[in-house]
Amino acid sequence: MNIKAPKGTKDILPADSYKWQFIEDNFSKMAREFGYGEIRTPMFENTALFKRSVGETSDIVQKEMYTFNDMGKRSLTLKPEGTSPAVRAFSCSTDVRAIKPHKYYYDIPCFRYENTQEGRYREFHQFGVEIFGSDSMLSDAEVIALADSFLRKMGIDDLELRINSVGCKECRPVYRKALQDYLMPNFYKLSDDSKKRFETNPMRILDSKEECDKELVENAPTILDYLCDDCRKAFTDIKLLLDEMNIAYIVDSGIVRGLDYYTKTAFEFISKRLGSQGTVCGGGRYDHLVKEIGGQDLTGVGFGMGKERLLMLMSENGHNFGGIYKPDYFVAFVSDEARLYAINLVNALRNSGKSAIIDVCERKLKSQMKLADKVDAKYSIIIGEDEINSNKLTIKDMTTGNQIKVDRNELLRV
Structure with a gap:
């Protein structure tokens, strides 16, 4: 299961x-x-x-x-x-x-x-x-x-920025009573949730997503008409500051x-x-x-x-989120001896601050190169007998296909 x-x-x-x-x-x-x-x-x-x-x-x-x-x-x-x-x-x-x-x-x-x-x-x-x-x-x-x-x-x-003042302990009870008085004649039309909120927190009815509630509060009194002097001043100030910041x-x-x-x-x-x-x-x-x-x-x-x-x-919006991360190097190998050289090189590249990938499944070279394409590596390096003997590495640009020969020590210094 x-x-x-x-x-x-x-x-x-x-x-x-x-x-x-x-x-x-x-x-x-x-x-x-x-x-x-x-x-x-x-x-x-x-x-x-x-x-x-x-x-x-x-x-x-x-x-x-x-x-x-x-x-x-x-x-x-x-x-x-x-x-x-x-x-x-x-x-x-x-x-x-x-x-x-x-x-x-x-x-x-x-x-x-x-x-x-x-x-x-x-x-x-x-x-x-x-x-x-x-x-x-x-x-x-x-x-x-x-x-x-x-x-x-x-x-x-x-996006739209929507702002409001919900008052304070001084002015909110006054508004709460006004809102309850307004809704009371149509109490029976409220949704079940809003009926429960009527006594405990009637302001939440204003936020209801139920159509029946939306219709009832459409012309309800607004808390902005009931704000105390302190809350009114604060709301005026926040609008002024937002205006100043455009x-x-x-x-x-x-x-x-x-x-x-x-x-x-x-x-x-x-x-x-x-x-x-x-x-x-x-x-x-x-x-x-x-x-x-x-x-x-x-x-x-x-x-x-x-x-x-x-x-x-x-x-x-079609955002690319910076793009999927691409490793710097994919290191492939063609033999058991090349495998040891390749893992040594990969480790050295990583220790020098570069990102490097090796095929941990040890597939054939053709399949390794398919993996290099899949992980979208920027460059690939194939390790064979010549590379091991000379310490000269052929680096292939996976986008253009261009190749250059680089000394291993020079690569690790770049």
């Missing part, structure tokens, strides 16, 4: 893994250029972390988390998102005593039990950044600018994000080419999360970016 990969997971083989390496290398490079250091957190966390941070009423906690008890009967959860673990790690570290702000980036797998579809899996992968300790909208503008710069560098320029945006009061910890700024980069699951990157500000999970009273802002959706868009 063939044992297949679990539903909602996907193997990444060499024919595709170079694409992942391309975006991973570019993201980490850009994050470092923006002044972020890498943070790595465990694959699983105490379940209480996500219940407290993401919110007990969120879909993630209620429906999607991979939660289990270990042998010590402790409740653990495979991390469904990256912000909460980053906050927990930061709060437990000595970094909290260092000069603010604290800037991290991460590259992680996440896990959520949900319906699978193209670009959406139960094990998925994210880039993310977080800034802790800055109340200024400059930090919000910076994380948006980082995401915008990276997506453009990856050749994606047809980053185009659309104000969309329906952007509320699916996590309960957001305050003030919320944003998404959306592609219409990905249908209903068009969000490639999303994030925002969370002013109370660090304190709520037991840390200091420090603000935070960040984003998460899905790799699978990013790769889909780049592939549709």
Whole structure:
């Protein structure tokens, strides 16, 4: 019986893994250029972390988390998102005593039990950044600018940046009551999920993908009309900063994000080419999360970016992801004696900083050269009796077919 990969997971083989390496290398490079250091957190966390941070009423906690008890009967959860673990790690570290702000980036797998579809899996992968300790909208503008710069560098320029303010503890309850009053006459028309959210988190109804909910909220009051002075000033400031950086945006009061910890700024980069699951990157500000999970009273802002959706868009745009890696040299051999010389040469080439391939299956010369074509080697070298006796190597350019004779020692010095 063939044992297949679990539903909602996907193997990444060499024919595709170079694409992942391309975006991973570019993201980490850009994050470092923006002044972020890498943070790595465990694959699983105490379940209480996500219940407290993401919110007990969120879909993630209620429906999607991979939660289990270990042998010590402790409740653990495979991390469904990256912000909460980053906050927990930061709060437990000595970094909290260092000069603010604290800037991290991460590259992680996440896990959520949900319906699978193209670009959406139960094990998925994210880039993310977080800034802790800055109340200024400059930090919000910076994380948006980082995401915008990276997506453009990856050749994606047809995205829409949508921004909103989701208010704070002062103004959000007022808006929540106004939204409930508006929806109450048509409560019976709401989807089952939205009926459950009506009391616990009615703002999530604005984000519903159900057609019946979309129709009901089309003319609903907007939170932007209920912002307190502080939130209104912050939202005006973030727009001013984005204008100054020439980053185009659309104000969309329906952007509320699916996590309960957001305050003030919320944003998404959306592609219409990905249908209903068009969000490639999303994030925002969370002013109370660090304190709520037991840390200091420090603000935070960040984003998460899905790799699978990013790769889909780049592939549709015809991106070559830097091209498949080509080895410098393929070394073939025609006899047992040549085999020993060839492996010695391959090892010497590698030690001198060059990439070199040898046929570990020890096939006939014709088949070795077919393999040289398959791996797309830049140059080939065939080792026979003459090469062993003279230490002179014939190097063939696999693209042009041109050949030159080079002394072995000279080749290793180049």
